[in-house]
Amino acid sequence: ELAEAVIAALTPKQLSGKKIVMTAGPTFEPIDPVRGITNQSSGQMGYAMARAFAQAGADVVLVSGPVALATPLGVTRVSVQTAEQMRQAVMREIAQAQVFVGVAAVADYRPLEVAEHKLKKTASVDSDGGRTITLTPNPDILAEVASLPAAPYCVGFAAESQNLDDYAEAKRLRKRLPLVIGNLVSDGLGTADNCVTLYDETGRYPLPPLSKPVLARRLVDELAARLNKA
Amino acid sequence: ELAEAVIAALTPKQLSGKKIVMTAGPTFEPIDPVRGITNQSSGQMGYAMARAFAQAGADVVLVSGPVALATPLGVTRVSVQTAEQMRQAVMREIAQAQVFVGVAAVADYRPLEVAEHKLKKTASVDSDGGRTITLTPNPDILAEVASLPAAPYCVGFAAESQNLDDYAEAKRLRKRLPLVIGNLVSDGLGTADNCVTLYDETGRYPLPPLSKPVLARRLVDELAARLNKA
Numbered sequence: 001e002l003a004e005a006v007i008a009a010l011t012p013k014q015l016s017g018k019k020i021v022m023t024a025g026p027t028f029e030p031i032d033p034v035r036g037i038t039n040q041s042s043g044q045m046g047y048a049m050a051r052a053f054a055q056a057g058a059d060v061v062l063v064s065g066p067v068a069l070a071t072p073l074g075v076t077r078v079s080v081q082t083a084e085q086m087r088q089a090v091m092r093e094i095a096q097a098q099v100f101v102g103v104a105a106v107a108d109y110r111p112l113e114v115a116e117h118k119l120k121k122t123a124s125v126d127s128d129g130g131r132t133i134t135l136t137p138n139p140d141i142l143a144e145v146a147s148l149p150a151a152p153y154c155v156g157f158a159a160e161s162q163n164l165d166d167y168a169e170a171k172r173l174r175k176r177l178p179l180v181i182g183n184l185v186s187d188g189l190g191t192a193d194n195c196v197t198l199y200d201e202t203g204r205y206p207l208p209p210l211s212k213p214v215l216a217r218r219l220v221d222e223l224a225a226r227l228n229k230a
Numbered sequence: 231e232l233a234e235a236v237i238a239a240l241t242p243k244q245l246s247g248k249k250i251v252m253t254a255g256p257t258f259e260p261i262d263p264v265r266g267i268t269n270q271s272s273g274q275m276g277y278a279m280a281r282a283f284a285q286a287g288a289d290v291v292l293v294s295g296p297v298a299l300a301t302p303l304g305v306t307r308v309s310v311q312t313a314e315q316m317r318q319a320v321m322r323e324i325a326q327a328q329v330f331v332g333v334a335a336v337a338d339y340r341p342l343e344v345a346e347h348k349l350k351k352t353a354s355v356d357s358d359g360g361r362t363i364t365l366t367p368n369p370d371i372l373a374e375v376a377s378l379p380a381a382p383y384c385v386g387f388a389a390e391s392q393n394l395d396d397y398a399e400a401k402r403l404r405k406r407l408p409l410v411i412g413n414l415v416s417d418g419l420g421t422a423d424n425c426v427t428l429y430d431e432t433g434r435y436p437l438p439p440l441s442k443p444v445l446a447r448r449l450v451d452e453l454a455a456r457l458n459k460a
Binding site: 028031032033034035036037038039040041068105107108109112116117118120130131132133134135136137159160161162167185 | 261262264266267268269270271298337339342346347348349350361365389390391415
C-alpha cells in the first residue's frame with residue numbers, strides 16, 4: 001500500500017477531473033446453485049488499468065466480476081457476478097462519466113433457465129447420457145453505453161484467438177467505438193504479459209510486448225492524448 | 231511460511247507414513263479458447279485439508295483445478311484444468327496411496343465439442359438468437375478410485391443445495407465410500423466458514439460451524455480415528 005501511494009504521488013495527473021467507469025474480470029452465468037458458464041479472465045489487465053487510471057488522477061469506478069485480486073488504492077469497486085448485474089452497475093454510474101472502458105470478458109450468452117437447486121447427474125439426461133443447455137444472448141454493455149445520447153469516450157477490448165485485425169476493426173465500427181485495444185488470447189488472457197494493438201479511426205498501432213502494469217501506464221498516455229484531441 | 235512451519239512442527243503426526251492423494255478446486259471444461267463451464271469453488275476447503283494433512287505428517291499429493299491459492303508447505307501440487315486431466319493425474323498417483331479424498335467440485339459434464347477458435351456472437355445461432363451446448367458426462371473420479379481392486383480409504387464430499395442427508399447417504403452407498411462429508415452449499419461454497427455433517431456406516435455426525443482451517447484439523451482427527459479402526 002505504501003509503494004502504491006508513493007507511485008500515485010509521483011505519477012503525472014493526466015486524467016485529473018475525469019470520471020472513468022470500467023469493467024474487469026469474467027462474468028459468471030449460473031446454470032444452477034453451483035455450476036455456471038464463465039470466461040478465462042484473471043482480471044489482471046483490468047485491475048492494472050484501474051490502478052494506473054487512479055494513479056493518473058482519475059475518479060475510477062471498477063465494476064468487477066468474480067476475481068481473486070485486491071482493489072487498487074483509490075479505486076471504487078462494485079462487485080457483480082452476471083452480465084446483467086454488470087450492466088445495471090455500469091448504467092447507475094455512467095451519466096457522470098467522461099470515459100468508459102470495457103475490459104471485462106463478459107459472457108455473450110447465459111443459460112435460458114437457472115435451476116433453483118443443484119442438478120443431479122441422474123436427472124433429465126438424454127438417452128445417450130448427454131444433456132443440453134439452452135442459452136440466450138446477454139446484453140451488450142459496451143454497445144449500449146456507446147449508443148447513449150451523451151456517450152462517454154468508449155474504449156473496447158477485443159480478445160481473439162485468430163484474425164485479430166479483422167475482428168477488432170469490425171468491433172470498432174459496429175459498436176462505433178473511438179478506440180479498441182486488441183490482443184490474441186494466446187498472448188495474454190490469464191497470464192502476466194500482454195501484446196496488444198490499438199485500433200482507432202486513424203489506423204492500427206501495434207505496441208511491443210509489455211508487462212500488464214507497464215502496458216496499463218502506456219494506455220493511460222494513449223487515452224489521455226486521445227481525450228485531449230477529442 | 232515460518233508460522234506454517236512452526237504449526238507443522240507442533241502438530242501430532244497422526245498421519246505419519248500415509249500417502250494421501252486428494253483433489254481440490256473446480257474443474258474448467260472449455261467451450262472454446264476463452265469460454266467454459268465451471269463450478270463455484272474457491273478451493274479453500276481442499277487447500278485447508280491438504281495443509282492439515284501435511285502438518286499431521288502425511289505425504290500429500292494435491293491435484294488441483296484452477297484456483298488463486300498458494301500451495302501449502304510440504305504439499306506436492308499437480309495443477310490441472312479439466313475433469314479428464316484430473317482423473318489422469320489421480321490415477322498416476324493412486325497406486326501407492328492409503329487414502330483418497332475427493333474435495334474438488336468436478337464438473338459432471340463437459341461440452342461434447344470444443345471449438346478451436348472463439349465462437350463469434352453472430353455464428354450458428356438459432357432463429358430466436360439463442361444457442362445450445364451439447365454436454366457429455368465426465369468420468370466419476372471418486373467412483374473409479376473407490377472401485378479399484380486395492381482401493382485406498384476413500385472420502386467423498388457432497389455439496390448440496392437441499393436434501394443433504396438423503397443425497398450424501400445415497401452418494402456414500404452408491405460409490406461404496408467409507409466416509410462422506412456433506413455440506414449445504416448455502417453454508418460454505420466459496421466462503422470462509424463451513425458447517426458439515428459426516429456420514430459413515432455407523433451413522434450421521436453433524437459438526438458445529440467451524441472455520442475451514444479448524445474444520446480441516448478436526449477432519450484429520452476424524453480420518454485418523456477411522457484409519458486406526460479400518
